[in-house]
Amino acid sequence: MDVMDKLTILTDAAKYDAACTSSGAQRRHRAGAIGNTSASVAGCCHTFSGDGRCVTLLKVLMTNCCVYDCKYCVNRCSNDTRRALFSPEELAELTIQFYRRNYIEGLFLSSGVLVSPDYTTERMIRCLDLLRSRHRFNGYIHAKAIPGTSPELVTRLGLLADRLSVNIELPSERGLNALAPNKSRQSIFRPMGLITNTLRQNKEELVKYRHAPHFAPAGQSTQMIIGATPDSDRHILSLTQALYDKYRLKRVFYSAYVPVVENTLLPSLDTKPPLLREHRLYQADWLLRFYGFRAEELLDEEDPNFNPLVDPKCSWALKHPAFFPVEVNDAGREELLRVPGVGTVSAGRILSARRARRLDHEDLRKLGVVMKRAQYFITCKGKVAEGVKLHADSILRNLIAAERAALPGTETEQLSLFDRAV
Amino acid sequence: METVYLYDGSFDGFLSCVFDSYVYHEEPLHFWDQDSREPTLFSTRDIPTDPAHAERVRIGLGRISPEALWLVIRGFLTCAPDREVILFRFIRRLMVRGRPLLRQLTDDTVFPLRKAVRHLEGEVHLLKGFVRFSDFEGLLAGEIRPKNRVLPLLRPHFCDRMYNETFLLYDRAHREALVYRPGQWAILPMESFRMAAPSQEEAQYRRLWKRFYDTVEIRERHNPKLRRTHMPQRYWETMTEFQGEDYFRPAQPEVPGSAPLPGGSAGEEA
Numbered sequence: 001m002d003v004m005d006k007l008t009i010l011t012d013a014a015k016y017d018a019a020c021t022s023s024g025a026q027r028r029h030r031a032g033a034i035g036n037t038s039a040s041v042a043g044c045c046h047t048f049s050g051d052g053r054c055v056t057l058l059k060v061l062m063t064n065c066c067v068y069d070c071k072y073c074v075n076r077c078s079n080d081t082r083r084a085l086f087s088p089e090e091l092a093e094l095t096i097q098f099y100r101r102n103y104i105e106g107l108f109l110s111s112g113v114l115v116s117p118d119y120t121t122e123r124m125i126r127c128l129d130l131l132r133s134r135h136r137f138n139g140y141i142h143a144k145a146i147p148g149t150s151p152e153l154v155t156r157l158g159l160l161a162d163r164l165s166v167n168i169e170l171p172s173e174r175g176l177n178a179l180a181p182n183k184s185r186q187s188i189f190r191p192m193g194l195i196t197n198t199l200r201q202n203k204e205e206l207v208k209y210r211h212a213p214h215f216a217p218a219g220q221s222t223q224m225i226i227g228a229t230p231d232s233d234r235h236i237l238s239l240t241q242a243l244y245d246k247y248r249l250k251r252v253f254y255s256a257y258v259p260v261v262e263n264t265l266l267p268s269l270d271t272k273p274p275l276l277r278e279h280r281l282y283q284a285d286w287l288l289r290f291y292g293f294r295a296e297e298l299l300d301e302e303d304p305n306f307n308p309l310v311d312p313k314c315s316w317a318l319k320h321p322a323f324f325p326v327e328v329n330d331a332g333r334e335e336l337l338r339v340p341g342v343g344t345v346s347a348g349r350i351l352s353a354r355r356a357r358r359l360d361h362e363d364l365r366k367l368g369v370v371m372k373r374a375q376y377f378i379t380c381k382g383k384v385a386e387g388v389k390l391h392a393d394s395i396l397r398n399l400i401a402a403e404r405a406a407l408p409g410t411e412t413e414q415l416s417l418f419d420r421a422v
Numbered sequence: 423m424e425t426v427y428l429y430d431g432s433f434d435g436f437l438s439c440v441f442d443s444y445v446y447h448e449e450p451l452h453f454w455d456q457d458s459r460e461p462t463l464f465s466t467r468d469i470p471t472d473p474a475h476a477e478r479v480r481i482g483l484g485r486i487s488p489e490a491l492w493l494v495i496r497g498f499l500t501c502a503p504d505r506e507v508i509l510f511r512f513i514r515r516l517m518v519r520g521r522p523l524l525r526q527l528t529d530d531t532v533f534p535l536r537k538a539v540r541h542l543e544g545e546v547h548l549l550k551g552f553v554r555f556s557d558f559e560g561l562l563a564g565e566i567r568p569k570n571r572v573l574p575l576l577r578p579h580f581c582d583r584m585y586n587e588t589f590l591l592y593d594r595a596h597r598e599a600l601v602y603r604p605g606q607w608a609i610l611p612m613e614s615f616r617m618a619a620p621s622q623e624e625a626q627y628r629r630l631w632k633r634f635y636d637t638v639e640i641r642e643r644h645n646p647k648l649r650r651t652h653m654p655q656r657y658w659e660t661m662t663e664f665q666g667e668d669y670f671r672p673a674q675p676e677v678p679g680s681a682p683l684p685g686g687s688a689g690e691e692a
Contacts, residue, residue, distance in 0.1 A: 003630065004629070004630060004633060007630055007633060007634055007637075008633055008637050011633075011634050011637040011638050012637050015637070015638050015639070015640055016640065028582055029582050029583065029585035029586075030585075031585075031586070032586065033586070034586070035583055035584075036582055036583050036585075038550075039579075040547065040550075042547070044547075044550050044551045045548075045551045045652070045653075046551040046552070047551070047552070047635060047653065047661065047663060048648075048649045048652045048653045049635065049638050049639040049640075049649070050639040050641075050644055050645070050646065050649060051639045051640050051641075051643035051644055051645050051648070051649070052643075052645040052646075052647070052648025052649045052651070052652060053639075053640075053643075054652065055635070055638060056551075058634070059638065094630070097557075097627050098627070098630075098631060098634075100555065100557065100562065100584075100587065101554060101555045101556065101557065101562070101627065101631070101662075102551075102553050102554055102555050102564070103554065103631050103662070105551075256643075258640060258642045258643070272642070273640075273642055273643060275643065349527055352525050352527060353525065353526060353527040353528055355525055356522060356525050356526040356529075357526070359528070362528075363528040366527065366528045366533050367527055367528065
């Protein structure tokens, strides 16, 4: 089998992994070494595939051979599919040559479980070690820690990679037991906790010794599959928040379940991936990380799922009329961030610009505030924008109409939902 | 009286215009470089480029605020159709109001400038990822066609990333090239540039990348509109994954028994 075939098989097997980021590690060039990591906080996207997802890293599996039999996974051992295995040398050469041509920002290495988690991780370490020591590759590496790997190996992996991730896969233990019989909640959270602790220790060491080795400088992330099990958005979002609070994760990724196998325990093969639900969860994830929201504010027992028609921030705003209107000339940053249509950047601009003079509605447009959403929730110098009616029903209707064009999913579906809401 | 200033198109030339506008006590209507000259009924004035004058303007701006100078330098690289007028109005207002002007993001002189600079920086950010290099026996070469003059801002990024390489990055739109070899760089005007046909190895890596790109898409999620939002189509022209078949064909036909290719069967795992 030549490299072209291997690349095809192992990319195809890795493409369902959502994480593709290159931010968090800032390393400049070194004499004799190849590359650096992006200095930008936003990372660096090198292309976008036909599904609109960013491609930053060479995302491949080391092998798609797997001894596990997770029901939702294309690579499960009971699936009849072509199998391949990269040799460390091949993969290192491919990474370097892609990197030099500016195709990629680095390598994302995951793997099916070959023989055992430890055996697989050792092979991954061999490959990354080859890249770092022999080829002196100084770019970004994201490595997957496989549940059940021994702590020493995870530590070694972290010293070679910029970011580590352990996939939660399914948001609840029940789902995990049913669909991934070889993985347990404990086997996933143990390495995750280990990485969190090692990161903390490493931080202390780096304060004491400047040349202490860096352990996963870009932190750790995880991913879970949405829509394969009947978990509510509330459950998923609370779990996400706990992961940020307790495990100090940098990112939690969601991956809309794409039916790849027929199984009685799974949604049928003709189910469409729940893209809109994934989109709403990401919006809420941003609210948790950058806007000072808490999961319990966004969803409660009465409404355990997001409204598909309006984004989570708008729906929060509509449920809390007492909080509004917000006077943009006096409100603090936290208040501004709760206004639909105001983002972290435009909030910063408002704070800066209003020191010069009091702002009116036209100014806000220039500052990048999305007025078609914000206009219902703000006043400028005590005044509501001209022609805006503050009636709860009409606000909802207008907010839905404002967003509809940009949403995933077909128009006809959206229209019928719209009719039902009115 | 309404006047049009004629200058040589360089940044120093523009700063000399600013200097002379204070000398002559006038606010020019337009600034035309050599390419944009046309017959006009307005009176015109030829402004000679004087490095000493330019330096005085530069120092004056820097004294008000380093950020102001930084904005003016970037503003001059943008593709805003009347960038000189935007910059000129900004500088005049800045001299009166001083540093607080920079914070007035909605001011009529600040907003257009900041907007143009944001466009420039957005394009720079995207191109850091979208530039594609080809390997010609160790020399890397790439081409772009940006709207703004991005090379001066791409330079620090690529010179750091490719510190130990030798490369050339050609800007088709502004006909200039960033050339680099370890420890040394220059941005030079270059009338034309044509990339040679790829070697066997280069062609193979192009094919591998194309294959990776085509495979990594999840077909069930196909969404061309989202792709165009993130990656406007005007960038595709110079990106490997969107080239026609010829781009992936090597210069010479394959010779049996030649050096092993990256896609060959070498390196099979024991």
